[in-house]
Amino acid sequence: MAVKVFLAYTFKDEAARNELINHLYQLRWQGLIADWEERATGQGLSWQGSGEISSALERAQLILLLVSPDFVHSAYCYSAELKVALQRHNAGLARVIPVLVRPTEREDTPLADLAVLPTNGVAISAWEDREAAWQQVIAELGTWLAAAASASATSTAAIPLPPPPTPPVEPATAASSSSSPSLWLVPYRRNPLFTGRSSLLAYLHDMPISNKASAVTPAQVVSGPAGSGKTQLALEYAYRYGHEYEAVLWVNAASRQLLIHELARIAEALELPERVLPNQYLVALAVRRWLEKRPGWLLILDNVADGETIRDLLPVGARGHQILLARQPLALPKAMQVTLPALTAEEAALLLLRAAGSLPVEATLEQAPPAEASRADEVVAVLRAYPLALALAGAYIETEQCSLSSYLNLYKQASVELQRSIWSATHQVDSLFAPLATVLHISLSRAERISPSAAELLRLCSFLQPDHLPLELLVSGGSELGESLGQLLLEHFDLLRLIHELRRFALVDYSRGSLVLHRLVSAFVRQRLSRESRLLWAEQTIRLVESACQSETATPTALCRAYLPHLLTCARWVEEWQLVSPDAARLLEQTGYYLQRCVAYREAEPLLRRALLIREQQLGPEHPELSASLYNLGLFYEEQGRSPEAEALYWRVVAIEERQAGNDHQGLTRALYRLALLYRDRRDFERAESLFLQVLESWRQELAPEHPLLATLYHELATLYRVQERYEQAEWLYQQALRMRRHLLGSEHLAVAQTLSALGSLYHAQRHHEQAEQCYLQALTIQEGLPLAEQLDLATTLNNLALLYRETGRYGQAELLYQRALVIYRQLVGDEHPYTASCLENLAMLYHDRGEYERAEPLYQSALQIRERMLGADHPALAINLNNLATLYTALHKYGPARALFKRALEIGERVFGKNHPTYARFLENYALLLQQTRQVSRALELRARAREIQARQAQSLSIGQAGTGAAPGRAVVSN
Structure with missing residues (x-):
């Protein structure tokens, strides 16, 4: 069956059209095509179509597009007619085939997914034998048409033409050289209009340093005003010289969190082992170490706010090449400061003429007509050779096909309009940016008249992070926008x-x-809007991003990671506009809890607290729906060891839940359960037991006898009895929990390992060292196979086994275990966590035992600083830490600091333990030793007598959090 053909092309490709027509006659003679009709799309980049769909296109079964740069940039490539052609293609009613007549990029056009002719992907104009190229196109078309005719002969249904094979995609190269870096992470295309600054590029490339023999190269800081071309300079450098490097890496350093996020992305590309760590800061440090060890890379940091943002993440002693882009010089040691010079008048004129399409990109200024060059000089002078303004003005001139003289008149008129506008009255514009504001006013006003929908899209994008805005984000959240833009x-x-x-x-x-x-375009678009409109757009953008993060295309965590820059931008609007809406609260919570998973607690906390405040303002402080937010924020603080903040939030949950009628008590019991854990860790045993038993009674009524939650409760209640030395009750509960967990979850489950480790701590406290070691080792066997992100319990077991080895004199084994546990704690919960502090102190006690005081002191101090920041002034672990460091200072004869620390330890100990507690007695004994060494014998004897009186009333000191005797430091065990 002969098919009807529709052919579309631009007038600039008319010669190629004539060549194709001559060859199509072969197919018509073979009876494969009936005839063809054509669409010439107009001069150059424009197409003056009527908006009607050609009836010939609707009849055609084969639609050929002669593709060139003019075609893909023409209005026809985005016309309703081509849209219909692609719809018919996707429905199998026709086949749309682009024929590459001149090289062009199709990746970001509607033609991106179409297979092309010639199938090798080489444009007709690039063939040495142009006739051979056309013959290949016709031969391939003939093969497909013959197959379609054969299929049609056996069926009355419309049978689509077989698709042409997709040619292999050539990898994008960093430079024109045949070689390219093994890793190319540059998010932007090369700017074909880049002009001038060759000497500066050569200066950056030649690395002018005083000691050429040194392998270490300093960072180069390129500074200049916004819009002066810093990013384009670095981009051109990457494309021009990228083939000389093994890796070319581009990082957006506009904020601290964004920098860490970008470095984590690089870790994934490098496939570093640390890429799986939840703590993204540690992942970023792993990238820094990789850069420090490897030569031959180029790292470009764009939008650097200040030196402090990046200082600890820059590679030290690196043998690669660092280019940092900032508005102001950065205070970094040994960095080379390079001020970006203004374009010369000649360079600026050439840029303008190229951007306006008046000169080909390869042409020189001398090739421009004198009158045109003279007019260009006038425009350059008005725009003050400002690169961004020149590029925008040139694009307007080319798009609107206006002359330079006409643009000058338009500029003068727009400048007056802008000065008289409300916008000018409310915005103080620096003289350097005044030309840019006028140019933007011209372009935006015209774009708004031509396509109001496009202007709407631009406004939406201006409220998102401007450097990388994936279309998936807009599409996923588009349903939250207005009907017209959302549908588009x-x-x-x-x-x-x-x-x-x-x-x-x-x-x-x-x-x-x-x-x-x-960024300047984005800011100007926002500033043009009224205050009310900015508020509405900010709210719409928040809804869009929040909705996109709930898309079913990926997990919420993956989406939050992909869209984090936009989440952070929207969080800024919430704060700036003091927005109070459910969407704003949800977005802040999404961002905050994602940052929490990344162990970015400082960045997460203000977002989560702001989300809670919004919900309180909306619902009231006692609304039932507030319960979940309070509980989750309590978990956030508890995860960091900040029990006072968590406690207050959990009690608010209890108060809300107790006022609710009905049989659902899950919210109440889970809050009581968390409070029981807090009070147990704070050694408020009576309150902890009361709450545990209350939860146990509730769960026994609501849950099955073998429910996993009951097993968990038995485990935690057993831990309470263990620290109270109620060993028989503790062992029975641990055994019950262990039996239930093995039965319900299997013998290799993490929960089974947790109970084994805790049972080991019980035997450890009873000095049953062999049984304790056996339980610890069984737990380790299970925990060793866990992914790194789930090894927190492994670190706890390592820590407790190390304590056992220390107490039994196996110091070498203990040290290795402590060090390994410390690495895991730092990876999973960070440097500012009580778990990390406890492990640091345990390692310090090991060195203390061995008399290695110089190694012990900084570890004690680090642990103390963490606890002071994280636990507050009245925590038992803080008192023990003070006592232990004071004991070390006594051994070092640093009596002044030791005395001050002992006094603080006794003050806190009296409040949290009481004057009759064995741990308080240990503090008294250790302080007495100091007094004895400083010849305050009577006072020392008095304190020692008080300590013995307390000890006489107690059987022995507690196993967890035990203070040392004499010169030996106390314990601080991280326990399940």
């Missing part, structure tokens, strides 16, 4: 059409599925 976002072709309208004016760039806005 869901239609991929229509979305690309809107982007095309904005790209024509250089208001956005689009590369590899992501939009890019210049």
Whole structure:
């Protein structure tokens, strides 16, 4: 069956059209095509279509597009007619085949997913034998048409033409050289309009350092005002010289959290072992270590706010090349400061003429007509050779096909309008940016008139993070926007059409599925809006991002990670506008809990607290729906060991839940359970037991006898009895928990290992060392196979086994275990956590025992500093830490600092333990030793007598959190 053909092309490719027509006659003579009709799309980049769909296109079964740079940049490529053609293609009613007549990028166009002719992907113009190229195109078309005709002969249904094979995709190269880096992480395409600054590029490349023999190269800081071309300079450097490096890495360092996020992305690309760590700061440090060990890389840090943001993450003594882009010079040691010079008048004129399409990109200024060059000089002078303003003005001139003289008149008129506007009255514009504001006013006003929907899209994007805006984000959350824009976002072709309208004016760039806005353009778009409109757009953007993070395309954690820059940007709008809405609260919670998983507690806390405040303002402080937010924030504080904050939140949950009618007590019991854990760890045993038993009674009524929650409760209650030395009750409960967990979860489950480790601590406290070691080792056998992100319990077991080895004199084994546990704690909960502090102190006690006082002292001090920051002034662990460090100072004869520490330890100990507690007695004994050594004998004897009186009333000191006797330090065990 002969098929009907539709052919579309631009007038600039008319010669290629004639060549194709001559060859199509072969297919018509073979009876494979009936005839063809054509669509010429107009001059250059424009197409003056009527908006009607050609009836010939609707009849055609084969639609051929002669593709070139003019075609993909033309309005026809985004027209309703081509949209219909692609819809018919996807429905199997026709086959759309692009024919590459001139090299062009199709990746970010509606044609991106179509297989092309010639199938080798080489454009016709690039063939040495042009006739052979056309013959290949016709031969491949003939093969497909013959197959379609054969299929049609056996069926009355419309049979689609067989798709052409997809040619292999050539890897993107960093430079024109045949070689390219093994790792290329540059998110932007090369700017074909980049002009001038060759000497500066050569200066950066030649690395002018005083000692050429040194392998260590200092960082280069390129500073200049926003819009002066810093990013484009670094981008051109990467493409021009990238082939000389093994890896080219681009990082957005606009904020601390964004920098860490970007370095974590690099760790994934490098496949570093640390990439799986939840603590992204540690992942970023792993990237820094990789850079310090490897030569031959280029690292570009864009948008650096200040030196402190990046200082600890920059590689030290590196043998690679670092280019840092900032608005102001950065105070970094040994960094080379490079001030970005202004474009010369000649460079600026050349940039303008190239951007305006008046000169080819390879042409020189001398090739421009004198009158055109003279007019360009006038525009350059008005725009003060400002690169961003020149690029925007050139794009407008090319898009609107206006002359330079006309643009100058338009600029003067717009400048007056802008000065008289409300915007000018409310914004103080620096003289350097005044030309840019006027140019943007011209371009935005025109874009708004031509395509209101495109202008809407630009406003939306201006409220997102501008450097990398994936289309998936817009599409996933588009349903939350207004009906018109939301519908356009869901239609991929229509979305690309809107982007095309904005790209024509250089208001956005689009590369590899992501939009890019210049930060000044983004800011100006927002500033043009009224206060009310900015508020509405901020709220819409928050809804969009919050909805996108709930998409079913990936897990919430993966989506939060992918969209983190936009979540942080939206969080800024919530704070700036003091927004109070459910969407704002949910977005802050999503961001905060993701940062919590990354162990970025300082960044997460203000977001979570703000989310809670919003919910309180909306619902009231006692609303039932507030319960979950309070509970989750309590878990956040508890995870960091900040029990006072967690306690207050849990009691608020209890108060809310107790007022609720009904039979559902889950919210109440889970809050009571967390409080019981807190009080147990704080050694308030009576309150802890009361709460545990209350929860036990409730769960026994509501749950099955073999429910996992009951096993967990038995385990935790057993731990309470263990620290109270109620060993028989503790052992029975541990055995019950162990039996239930093995039965319900299997013998290799993590929960089984937790109970084994805790049972080991019980035997340890009873001095049953062999049984304790056996339980610890059984737990380790299970825990060793866990992924790194789940090894917190492994660290606890290692820590407790190390304590056992220390007490039995196996110091070498103990040291190795402590060090391994410390690494895991730092990876999983960070340096500022009580678990880390306890492990540091335990390692310090080991060195203390061995007389290695110089190694013990900084560890005691680090543990003390963490506890003072995280636990508050009245925590038992803090008192023990003070006592232990004071005991060390006594051994070192540092009596002044020791005395001060002992006094603090006794004051806290009296409050948290009481004057009749054995731990308080140990403090008295250790302080008495200091007094004896400083010849205060009578006072020392008095304190020692008081200590013995307390000990006489107690059987022995407690096993967990025990203070040392004499010169030996006390214990601080991290226990299950």
